[in-house]
Amino acid sequence: MDQPSLARYPAYYDVFLSFRGEDVRNNFVDHLYNALQRRNIYTFKDDEKLETGVSISPALNKAIEESSIAVVVFSKHYADSTWCLEELAKIVECMKGKGQIVVPIVYGVDPLTVWEQKDSFKEAFDRHEERFENEREKVKKWKEVLAEVANLPHHILENGNEANFIEKIVEDIIAKLDTKSSSDEPHLIGINPRIQELDSLIDLGSSDVRFVGIYGMSGIGKTAIARAVYDKIWSKFEGSCFIHDIKSQLFSKVHLVDLQKILLSEILSTKDLQINNTFDGTMTIKQRMRCKKVLIILDDVDHMDQLECLARNDDWFGAGSRIIVTTTKQQLLNSHKVSCMRYYEMRVLDEGESSQLFRQYAFKKYPPTKNTKEFEGLETQIIRYAGGIPLTLINLGSFLYGRGIDEWGSEVDRLKETKKVAFWCIN
Known part of the structure; x- marks a missing residue:
């Protein structure tokens, strides 16, 4: 059946x-x-x-x-x-x-x-x-x-x-x-070719411990591609963990020791960990994972001490492990002295991808039947101002969904006046 x-x-x-x-x-x-x-x-x-x-x-x-x-x-x-x-x-x-x-x-x-x-x-x-x-x-x-x-x-x-x-x-x-790969989600436009490029950097066939850095501006889709990669390959490892939005978590008074506990509990499948400080945490990570093939995603890292506490050295992890770091700061990756770091710079969406993503949010299933050409003309201008940044396109599309042609025109005028769309890109 x-x-x-x-x-x-x-x-x-x-x-x-x-x-x-x-x-x-x-x-x-x-x-x-x-x-x-x-x-x-x-x-x-x-x-x-x-x-x-x-x-x-x-x-x-x-x-x-x-x-x-x-x-x-x-x-x-x-x-x-x-x-x-x-x-x-x-x-x-x-x-x-x-x-x-x-x-x-x-x-x-x-x-x-x-x-x-x-x-x-x-x-x-x-x-x-x-x-x-x-x-x-x-x-x-x-x-x-x-x-x-x-x-x-x-x-x-x-x-x-x-x-x-x-x-x-x-x-x-x-x-x-x-089969539940998040890359099948309809809003992840243009992600498959980028995943293929990342696959060569991750290289699951290699037995070395490999760090891969994904860097680029805010809103460009670093987390989305990291999540899609994680969902695709997590089953190839003995343990895995995706720590989301580290910068925001720490800003919200979550401590590094709490993130260490999350990392250990996810990979070791245990909740009874006694870690009193980050030094204890780093020692525990090294001792408990050095013989384990693991996949770790550290999302939105913005300070070196975060890497130092969560994934400092190659010898913390077993052969074949992969540690993927997303960040807006390429220099942070350069400063992390591990023996095998690969770099992936996120690029913006091209015009076709931008149009497809914007339309998903601006029109949902049903493009307007009236003033179609006017909407399309304004859409072209909005996409140009968005600059291929996925989060900007999503936010603009969501804002304009269900609004009339006059409101679209007003938004285009505002974008022309400011000549930037930073307002629409959440850092």
Whole structure:
């Protein structure tokens, strides 16, 4: 059975785990959950040990709805639990209605028992039919959704090597999550050729520890391209972290030690870190990451001490690590004395790209049907004044959306008078 595309499904969790607690909670599922956490895959696992009642809780319903992928572990007594069957019904609802991906796993039970609903599964449904004698449609629905999910591409433990089995499952999940690349978002005009240029600098095939600096003026799209690169390659690393807008965070009284904690907790998948000062933080980063292949994005760095505290030297990180730094200050990158720094200067959008981006925000789906030529003439002037700066084009387009031709003309007059668009570019 074909499943809907994941790319259109907004989610909070990467993975929701559905399982029969008494069968697998303290063994297989714990091992799978820990393996997902180590790869920075944000996973929901219900830790309530008592499954009471027939209907699942609103919190579980919400967690299922907010997950990109549902992993269903069919174990020997999965069908015994009305709780699990209700979860499964909700998962199928999200698969059909929201594009959720479902990954079935058959563990500790003959696959035919699941597919044909025989033996322990038949016995479970016989008991449900007796218990819900007056709600036959409920049991019928449970049988149908189980058959539907069992028919999807699945994983079966065949050779008894559980560690390898779990690794294959994790890699499959990562491959599915990779379809969620932010470069598919419609507003990221012109980003693909720039990503291709960055790919050669990042060079994933090289085993050295490599720093890549992305520099350029405010509003030119440094963060957007860094985010797109991160979403494209994060799964190739043992740990990854994207620290957004460092300059603004520090201006808002967030301390460097807090950013060190974020970096460590994201990559090590732990929250119990005791770091009292930046010196302790730098030592911990070096000690805990020097054998780990990591991807780190440090976004909008504006002082050397930020690099010194978060990514000072090559020997802080394991072979193959990549540290990408975005900044408005090329000199800051030049001053960071690491053995392998590559530089990428962001360039402005060309006229065609500028027009495409501006129109997304100024017209949305529907360009004006009246005064079309007048709008197009004013658009040409606005694009010229914007100078190919993405944030300027977005802000101007958003401001002019839904406004009449006179207001467009007034804005063009204002731009002519000032002969600059710094007002529209947020630093």
